[in-house]
Amino acid sequence: MTRLNRLLCSAFAASLFATALPSQATEITNSAVLEHYSNVVYASYSDSIAAAREMQAVIDAFLAAPSAESLAAARKAWLAAREFYLPTEAYRFYSGPIDDAQGPEARINAWPIDESYIDYVKGKAKAGIINNPKVAITKDKLKSLNEKGGEENVSTGWHAIEFLLWGQDFNAKGPGDRQFTDFIDGKAPNADRRRQYMKVVTGLMIEDLENVAKQWMPAEQNYRSKFVAGDKESLKKALTGLGVLTRGELAGQRMEVAMDTQNQEDEHSCFSDNTHRDIIGDVVGMQNVWEGRYTGKDGKTLEGASLKALVAQKNPAVADLVSADILQSLKLANEIQAPFDQEIIGKKDAPGRKRVQAVIDALKKQGKDLVAAAETLGVKRLSTKQP
Template sequence: MNQIHKHPHPHKRSFLQLSALALLAPAALLASAQQAPAATTTVEAEAVVRHHAVLVEAVYADTLAAAKDLQSAIAAFVAAPSAEALDKARQAWRAAREFYGQTEAFRFYGGPIDDARGPEGRLNAWPLDEAYVDAVAGKPKAGLINNPKFRISKASLSQANERGGEENISAGWHAIEFLLWGQDRSETGPGERSPDDFIDGRAPNADRRRQYLAVVTELLIDDLSFLANAWAPGARNYRAKFEQGGRESVRKMIVGLGSLSRGELAGERLEVALNSQDQEDEHSCFSDNTHRDAVTNALGIQNVWLGQYTRRDGSLLQGPGLRDLVAAKKPDLAERTTAQIAASVAAAEAIQAPFDREIAGAKDAPGRLRVRKTIDSLVAQSKLLVDAAAAVGIAKLTLVQP
């Protein structure tokens, strides 16, 4: 894991007309036996928008709570590094990613996450050049951690993020992931960083490594708190404007789903890796969590479409969603879109770990076929989302370029 491929980051891609995209052939539509039928009553756009704000707030609140659990686990590990404490921190990272992955459906329309001041590039940018952060195989003195002139603070980590190159990632989920797992040099599992890297006398700059891990996690909490506050109820914030946005807010919701479906998840996160068969193009490559990234991204799309979200405590948040709005105009289209989105979630769930083995081999290798099936389903649903937008009177959509 030493070579970096410079494909565009998700927060830096250009926009174009959705209708002008060259879309792949759609996969077969699959009905979901577990999916409830679309509502038959008339739903107003305002009600869908208001409930969406409630849903977004809930997902960010759960993400922040899970990230604080991660912070506690990391604090315990930093205080007394051990294999057991490191394993608990890794488990907490995976658990928090389950919720953050579902927030990706709230992107791509200039909202708080990725507007000009948004923290997306500091939260989830990738691929990460490991040598920018810490020592790697063959470069024992590489990285900010091993540079005594670099002062480790939230401000300095933020300023260093993407400085001098898009792969120079110093903050966010994947910087934390790299520190917890290390380079993934195994074909059958994730990275195997030793807790000794954080113990004085057993590894150079262990104290700075502990400090870096603690500070970069605190910065993550700050950024997630910013997003939670932007969607909090009863405040003069982005949510207040969004709730008053009417049809424009509905357009943003569909843009987010279409962009994540085609340009980001099907394109950047799956198709690029499938074509290159390169581990560097894997989203969460250090932890081998990429298969779950795909599932949670697909689930986030389904959440918004249905107006449903299963909370961290297991309760179901439910209300009017985009499906209901479309069903009032074109019930058949609403059902076909619902079935296709369910098919995408199911296809993503079939992708096996480790992802870097799924994308390897001949064109007809079982793993490659599973990834291709997911891509095709996501592309098919993006076409249906265009039709759904038209059904509710929205013609002008923009989507990130695949």
């Protein structure tokens, strides 16, 4: 082989070796992660608002012409809209726009609720705001009455709408079954006030969601602009949202309490029997935040710098562990059988209770590994308890 051929062969081999090696990855910065996190937050709140508006249109059609069919359509729309709200709960628990001192979270998703605060219940035909003609049914009035005199005195939000659509749940095998005639004049007392209540409370919830979304809008002087510039303190907030939702809220308040009491009133969506989907939606929200990936209402995927990638730069094993934890939590959550209120009943070894307990245990492990991930980024003593 001539010297030239040897040189050419060496050059060719070197080029093959070079193409086999991946190009050096660009370093993920705190700023890039916070910017993308904000993009995901804004996109998911925007989808939640769009879905809630679609629900509002179907509810308006039901109120204009109550029937069994239009009520069923309104319930279906509530369930569909709920799917887009649930993942946004991963942006809570750090005094952001949704739940700071002025935040509307308590008007949007407060629970459990004393349904007799809103409308009649079994044995109390004249109970509730709806059946008290002295109380004006306006946006401002319902806002002022929400949680007045007690945390369960809930007058607004998802679960108020849910109760108006389904009514109390007395069916072990399914959800509540409020009759459409409750909304027809002459068929039920105060049907006009019930229609007005439904219309006002639905509009108020959308307005509250819109106000939160505005604080995450890009290129504005709002909460988002401060958050993106917040460096490690904002990373701590994003991780706190994940940690508290994982352990204190979902595993603790929403699941362990219900397991302990075995009381239907302690399940999250007790009128519609949608609690199993509530659990899944919350875990999906955690996954969106951790992986930096969000699939929108339009089917398009938004992907970018993530908390996982940031942690992986320092400790790939911990990053992969948290991803595996979330996948396991999601898998087990999907194994819970509806209705949730029947899963929590029985002895410790009852199949339903074992399925729910498996999710709780997975979330507890996930919470501990999130603390380790936070420590990798220099975030000490990450809270996973409710603030």
